[in-house]
Amino acid sequence: MIERRHLHTLTTLRDSGSLIEAAQRLHLTQSALSHQLKDLEQRLNLQLFVRKSRPLRFTTAGQRLLALADSVLPQFRQTERELLRLSQGETGRLHIAIECHSCFQWLMPAIDAFRDHWPDVEMDLASGFNFAPLPALTRGDLDLVVTSNPQSLPGISYIPLFSYEVLLAVSHRHPLAESTFIQAQDLAAETLISYPVERERLDIFTQLLDPAGIEPAAIRTAELTVMMLQLVASGRGVCALPNWALAEHSDKRFIRALPLGEKGIWTTLYAAVREDQLEMSFMRDFLGIAKDICFSSLTGVRPASKTV
Amino acid sequence: MIERRHLHTLTTLRDSGSLIEAAQRLHLTQSALSHQLKDLEQRLNLQLFVRKSRPLRFTTAGQRLLALADSVLPQFRQTERELLRLSQGETGRLHIAIECHSCFQWLMPAIDAFRDHWPDVEMDLASGFNFAPLPALTRGDLDLVVTSNPQSLPGISYIPLFSYEVLLAVSHRHPLAESTFIQAQDLAAETLISYPVERERLDIFTQLLDPAGIEPAAIRTAELTVMMLQLVASGRGVCALPNWALAEHSDKRFIRALPLGEKGIWTTLYAAVREDQLEMSFMRDFLGIAKDICFSSLTGVRPASKTV
DNA sequence: CTTAGACTTGAATCAAACTCATAAAATTAA
DNA sequence: TTAATTTTATGAGTTTGATTCAAGTCTAAG
Secondary structure, eight states, X not given: OOOHHHHHHHHHHHHHSSHHHHHHHHTSOHHHHHHHHHHHHHHHTSOOEESSSSSOEEOHHXXXXXXXXXXXXXXXXXXXXXXXXXXXXXXXXXXXXXXXXXXXXXXXXXXXXXXXXXXXXXXXXXOOOSSOHHHHHHHTSOSEEEESOOOOOTTEEEEEEEEEEEEEEEETTSGGGGOSSBOGGGGGGSEEEEOSSOGGGOXXXXXXXXXXXXXXXXXEEOSSHHHHHHHHHTTSOEEEEEHHHHHHHOOTTXXXXXXXXXXXXEEEEEEEEEHHHHTSHHHHHHHHHHHHHHHHHOSSOBOOOOOO | OOOHHHHHHHHHHHHHSSHHHHHHHHTSOHHHHHHHHXXXXXXXXXXXXXXXXXXXXXXXXXXXXXXXXXXXXXXXXXXHHHHHHHHXXXXXXXXXXXXXXXXXXXXXXXXXXXXXXXXXXXXXXXXXXXXXXXXXXXXXSOSEEEESOOOOOTTEEEEEEEEEEEEEEEETTSGGGGOSSBOGGGGTTSEEEEOSSOGGGOHIIIIIIHHHTOOOSXXXXXXXXXXXXXXXXXXXXXXXXXHHHHHHHOOTTTEEEEEXXXXXXXXXEEEEEEHHHHTSHHHHHHHHHHHHHHHHHOSSOBOOOOOO
8 A cells, every 4th residue: 555655755865865854854764765665665566766866766656656645745745734724714715606586685694794704705706507506515616695595404504694584576657666564465566576596596586476476477587786776766677685685785766675474575595504513713714704794785675584 | 723633624624514523534633723723723813614603614714724724734634645655665657768769669569568567657758869868867867868878976876788789781782791890991981871879888989980080971761760771771871870770670682781890899788777766676677678678689799787 | 912993682571553442433223 | 112233433452563772684885
């Protein structure tokens, strides 16, 4: 079995040119190296270097092992460095994915604030939505997923961020504009504008329309919140959005925001995190910053405390 | 220090899902694994996996180590396989470079014959001549160099292949055509055609012209032996070539081949090989095949026995 | 031929890794 | 829930193998 030790010996031997000096650098006796290399050569049944020559030369086999060492040793050292910093809580990785499309609005400032505190944490925000984020979180490809549908998974904790109400945005000229709240059947004749994601992720379907068995007359999609509201203002359809997203982007003169159902649809947004990462200081800090930013910059959100 | 052993343990732990099964696969006791992992975790000051769960889960740190393992372990195994085959002499690498331009003629059939015997030896023939082959041989980038200028280098052996005479090819109409041999001053008024390489590699310069301090009237180059002979036959110049190359390519009716100097210039071609490779069976076999092919297919060559 | 420097070798030492026996914890079945 | 079973942890003792020590061999230079 070739061990890391052997590779290390060979590289320092190459760097130093003699067993004696290599032994000094490795804080071993020269005898130890002699034994070690003789042993390896016997086990491989192969000579690794030519001793009787200055500077000493490596055989083909020795050169092959040096190639292995050059490829492999830096990787060992790199992960050791990373693990050391991990253990000291100085660093880590924070790859984030969001299921909630509007969340860019508060997540970006949160990430910016966080980066100031923790410059050594590697940040990433996955904007592609064509993969299931929660399995990726379990696997370790992601470290934090912002979701409103916590599903019990081993090793995953859901930290509540805040609760908000989903409202229906309609044009101020729209016949429904003066209603006190919206019922499912009101939407049967409407064009619904939504983000281009699966309908299972849209609360208006899962919580209002699907239970009532009602389908809107048409569905069209838009990528950006402002674009959706433009369409709504010009009477081209209606759309369901978080109250805070509406408060930020809509012009009160042209858009009315109405509760969905008698009691309104209230949703809680969670940060899904792997349990072992939850205790890391940078993770706690990120969650704190995120909540702070949400409550200070989003209007209409409520604290939510139920941990899942 | 993370050792190969640790990485192996972690991957089999991932594959088997429990310490007990992993221990069986590794031919160790479960206790050994428990100790080993506890040890590693303590040294890293980091938890690597969550025990109280089935199937067991790896923490971020554990996943980082698994990533290292996945990258590094296959490389260990690969070089171990290669070294095993190296030690059994079954395989190896034979990257060849030639300094002698005409040598393609016999080297190609030699390589073909060799490949039949040793299909697992990786062959390569470097045809680019823009690097110094002997240092590359020492470094291990090459394994065999065909050269006529053996220079003493540590760890390099020169195996004589054969001796040949360098002859001057002239047109049968040429004024020198009926001479018994050529003298340096005969060439002062001639156009010399040569391969496009440095003049230090051309015997006609190093052995005849430069010692006599004579320069040909003009020098022009050609890549291919047949092309050179075409030029000679049409009276556009003269060229020096190995007797065997001339015998193969020249038409006796139009070309005369004359010795250079009173005794002729005899050159020995060597295979330069790293000493440790010389003992390998495939290398000995290649050298044998090469000599056989040369003596059976080249006319005018002589054995040479002096080892350098 | 002698001598200094570099490597090898065998025996002794020591530490690390492993086993054994057993306890603790967790999971499953009743 | 308890009992039974499986899985993991732990401490003591053992084994392995890596290292040191001391003495010897080899090589190159004087």
